[in-house]
Amino acid sequence: MAARQSAPQGTSLREICVGLWRDRLNPSRGGTGRETPLGHAVHLLLFLSATLGALVTVGIVFVLIFETVEFFGVIGLGTFFGDTVWSPLIAVFNETTGELESRFGIWALIWGTVLVAAIAVVVAVPVGLLAAIFLSEYAPPRLHAVLKPVLEVLAGVPTVVYGYFALLFVTPIVQDLLPATTIFNALSAGIVMGVMIIPMISSLSEDAFSAVPQSLREGSYAMGATRMETALRVILPAALSGVIASIILATSRAIGETMIVTVAAGQNPNFLASPLEAIQTMTAFIVQVSLGDTPAGSIEARTLFAVAMTLFVMTLAMNLIATYVRGRFREQYE
């Protein structure tokens, strides 16, 4: 049955290709309205595909903004950014007033998020950069052909697997070395998250290294420089904008990562917690609330969107900075 169906599909695909090819050959091509009907259909399909992604983004941003505005209509910006205790679902005893109240201090969640991401970056940057230098400047082509795909497999491992790897394998080791470590902690989650983002840094940096013209390398060798001197003093500075952009993108990925921190880092929003303690990231909070059944429209549910908005603004800012750095500090060799 499958074989019978594949024949007409093959024909139609071929027809499209032929149609496109004819369009290409048509000398009056380029908006004169003489495209074949098939060409129009393909154009429309391509246009719809491109706009769909953009529309979804606009929709998400719109919902985020709408719900966040509703949230800040009840909980002031001053409360959100002026407090360090996060407990929107369960009331906390206030020592000064002697009363129980919900607390909405986002800094406890931002601390957890930044702490884990920072640990991940500290792990991933040296390893990723050195891997990129090795792959680009040292590895023979055969080794390169094996190493690079294998390294990139790291990025394809499901993050829930990383989460349990952190909780069941890394945490016991960390607890042996540092007995003060609690079962859920920022350190293990951060280390494993660092492993996860290594390929982002190594691949993107290697691309940047490869983009450096061969003449620069040859010039450096001609001056009598060793391979290491060439890599560190000529190639790395020349590719710095790409390297920094890769680090920022990897950081942004770490900030948005969800499963690893949900499984291994804990559910304990804790401002200025040490890496050995349980923390809660913004993403883990969103998971926690989503797992329960907070009534839609309640302030607790809107809290989700306020946190998501904060997260979105942070990652968007990182991505914009990465784009800016890549454009602004690019060294042109033409």
Next chain:
Amino acid sequence: MALVAAACGGDDDAAASATQTGQATQAQAEEEAQAALSGTIEIAGSSTVFPIAEAWAEEFGLATDGVHVNVASIGSGAGFERFCNGETDITNASRAMHASEEEICDANGVAFIEIPVAFDGLTVSVNVNNDWVDYLTVEELAKIFGPTGFAVTWADVRPGWPDTRISIFSPGSDSGTFDYFSDVVNGEEGVQRTDNTQFSEDDNVLVQGINGEAGAVGYFGFAYFINNQDRIRAVPIDPGAGAVRPTIETIESGAYAPLSRPLFIYAKVASLSRPEVKAFVEWALTTGRVLVDDPSVGYVQLPGALYEASLARIAAGNPTGALMASAPEDATLADIFIE
């Protein structure tokens, strides 16, 4: 949509096959009638009641050909919300329905029967390497879990205990277990300290956490302790008349106080008119009773008279409303559910 269609289909066949076997014993007839049922039963609610409902769903599914029983573990409060919106046929609860929740059910025209199904001994557990805690009084529990307890190390709980830091692992705010525990220990439902605490709606995460830290303490339904006895240690509780360990016997007799509590299911009357839902609930309260204290489930059966009283109500199809919510504080289950 599938629910409605399936429910209509099953009825006549079941009745017909039951009539044909007039000479066979009643039990055989029932079995055949059961096997001919079809449809989907939607159940949601408490993670504490979940092991019971899951066992029922499995066994009942084996006894019938076409009935699918979906059980979701989302917490008692969340379960009531979905139930009163008319989304589920049966909801599981580790605490009785509140009057405020009943009002929502009433407003949406959801009439229901409140059915106690088991006793649970809410179990306070510590790490297996914790060799200092011999028992805890209710006051000491409040020092650990209360919003104004402020016990940071075990030495703050009782002089002489080591100054190991306390880490708390607690069910989340959607959980009936949390509601019940905070009410009994902290004196007000929904109130508990939040510092040094990890909240999770997944009881397995709590077991994992307590297993991983020497200073850890947490609580959950008896079933989760029974099934993880090699990983965590249950703490005997002293209500003021001597420490009592949670066991099936002490929970059944009520000696394990104040953390013994009844568990409930709530069945929508409209759903009970569907033969597969009615058959499921009746089966659960008769044949399925033994699954309650099956080791893989780990709770305690109620006295038979309580099940009989519920079966009579189901047969009559009379909604009960939230009986527990309107009952006086000191009424026993028998006072409330047996006329």
